[in-house]
Amino acid sequence: MHNSATVNVPDGKLLEVGLSYDDRITDVRLTGDFFLEPPESRRALEAALEGQPVDVAHETLVEAIEAVDARLIGFDAGHLADATLEALE
């Protein structure tokens, strides 16, 4: 299955998560008008979501996202977890 979901962060930015899944998440693509430092960490954030089971808990996703050495600007780990879970619905 392939799906995507968009989250509008209140007073912030727009995040779109595209992903494929079977029993686990694969091929994540994170796009939008957010900021990220360093910019190269976008790929690390995608990798943190890949391999997670499709019934993953929100809290587990947040922990995996926060473990990435990246400064999220205009959104936070919770928003990215929200978009990911919505794409799995």
Next chain:
Amino acid sequence: MTARIVDAGTYSEPVQQALEGVLTDRLDAGELEPTLRFWYRDAPAVALGRFQAYADEVAVDYVAEHDIDVVRRLTGGGAMYVQPGAVITYSLYLPHEQVSADIEASYAELDQWAIDALRSVGLDVSHEPLNDISHPEGKIGGSAQLRTDNAVLHHTTMSYDLDIPEMLRVLRIGEEKVSDKAIKSAEKRVARMTDHVDASRPDVIEALKSTFADRFDAEAGELSSDVVAEARERAADRFGTDAWNRQL
């Protein structure tokens, strides 16, 4: 702080975006003094945010038919449609120690001198977090930043008298139905300076330069030929290529 103001040079969009990387790298290496640079373009273009999906933001067929350059920036943020003479874009290249470490605060600080300059020509503008310059009638401009080890790039584009109907043909925010994204973006209307003041574009740029010079003890300067040559190389290798611009 002493700084330099560069107000010269017309370049294509790929070279403009390449200059951002070259000048940020030079400042990072201690080879450039703090600098304010004004941009002059030779053609309409789209400056795409670093993390945006090409096909989500631009009307792909329209930009192809009209030969509009779509160039992915080094900075995040949203897509901007730009036309020569109809927008004002400037960049600041600064060392970290002159910029607040708090990112939200740094956008407000680095926009403030420009807001003061715009107010001096009669525009009722204010900073709107995170990165907008707003007028009661809508968004007049937006900023974006990139940080390296020692340098901060802060660049801003503002609408002077942008052709809004054309913008809506080029960017997909003009489409009736582009999910939530269109609704969010369309709500943020674009305000144009010419709808509110009589000041010419050179008058506005002069106000920006004099406000900046008063505050930061700045003098006029220019880009060295090797900076421009390096930017042209990077434009050919990266900012003028589909591999970079259409990576997402």
